[in-house]
Amino acid sequence: MDTITHTLFGLSLYGSVNKLDMNKRTKRAYLFTSIGASQIPDSDVISQLWDTEGLYQMWHRGITHSIFLTPLWALFIYLLCIVLFRTKDRRLFFLAWIAVIIHDTSDLFNAWGTGYLEPFSNIRVTFGTIPIIDFVFWIIIGGAFFLSRKKKETRPTYLRIAWVLISLHVIAQSVQGYNFYQKYNQEYDQIALSAGFIPTTFQVITKNKATITIFEDGIFQPKKKLYVIQSKEEADLEYLFKEKPEAETLYNWAPFVVIIDDGKQLGIYDPRFYRNGQSFLYEYITR
The missing domain is CATH 2.60.40 (Immunoglobulin-like)
Structure with missing residues (x-):
């Protein structure tokens, strides 16, 4: 999902917690945990700074999005809360864990996918049943905040209902996607x-x-x-991969690719992102 959606997920987690008996410092720790843990798997974007081999496409949403790394991310956020807010509320660890799991799992459902099972499998798990930016999520979460604006004590209830609606939306989309997959699979x-x-x-x-x-x-x-x-399936891609390592990464990352070899360009692109005659995931060299 996009950064805004992950932030909204964090805010909705924070809003679903009953904070009537919390002091200001504890509330800040919960807010930091909800948003920080909802964003932290995407910290892998900094790997672009040292990527000299064209591997970023595989690194992004790779090991940082592994389900097996989620408790370690949660522990890291919890330790930060101890240092920054001087609170040892153990519930913060579990809130962080839930937030990271939601981030990693929600990313499974769009076309980009994640390395959900790394390091035990390098398969990029992707279902493609939810768009990267899903405005339904925004409407549901925004509606919950709007309806609870006058009585903030009711906000946890509205946000919990929002999470139920979000889950139902994901399930409904995924059932439809599965049916279409079966329809075309024949x-x-x-x-x-x-x-x-x-x-x-x-x-x-x-x-x-x-x-x-x-x-x-x-x-x-x-x-x-x-x-x-x-697709020019007979094209020799070794020279492309040698000159453009990002192309080999894309070839291994995508479910399948289109190969272009027209005498002027040799390249590959991911057809899932093909719009108006081109894909924004396109790696090529000129002849």
């Missing part, structure tokens, strides 16, 4: 999903041999063919 060798910004709509990216076909589909709209792309 006709194509490889399939990937990319959820649209409008709920219930999906792009279904399919591949048969060298042909990639991108469809738009949804439960309230007819199936529509958007693009048919030919």
Whole structure:
């Protein structure tokens, strides 16, 4: 998910906690924990500073998003609370743990995916059933804060209801995505999903041999063919990988790629992010 959504997740976790008996310092520790733990897996962005081998695409949302690292992140946030706020409330550890798990797990559902099982598996787990920016989350959380604005003592109840609605939205989207996957799986060798910004709509990216076909589909709209792309599967990519290490990283990271070899450019791109004739995940060299 995007940074704003993760921040909203943190604020909604903070809002769902009953803080009537807390002093100001403890409240600050809870706010810091909720937001800090909701953001900390994305601290891997600093790895760009020392990436000299084109591996950032694999590092980002890699080990920092592993489910096995979540208790260590929670412990780190808890220790910071002890140092910064001089509080040893053990509930802060569990709040941080929940926040990190929500971050890592929510990122599974968009097309970017995460290294959820690292270091035991380098498979990039991605479902593609929730867009990277999901405005439904924003509406649900914003609605909970709006409805509780006059009586803040009711805010925990409204935010807990919001979490139930968020969970139901994710489940509903994922069930639809699974059904579309099964629908197309009978006709194509490889399939990937990319959820649209409008709920219930999906792009279904399919591949048969060298042909990639991108469809738009949804439960309230007819199936529509958007693009048919030919991939140069016979192209030799060794020179590309040597000259552009990021290309090899992208090749290993994506479910499948489109290969371009037109005499002017040799490159690959991820068709899940293909819009208006190009993908923003495109690595190439000029001839």
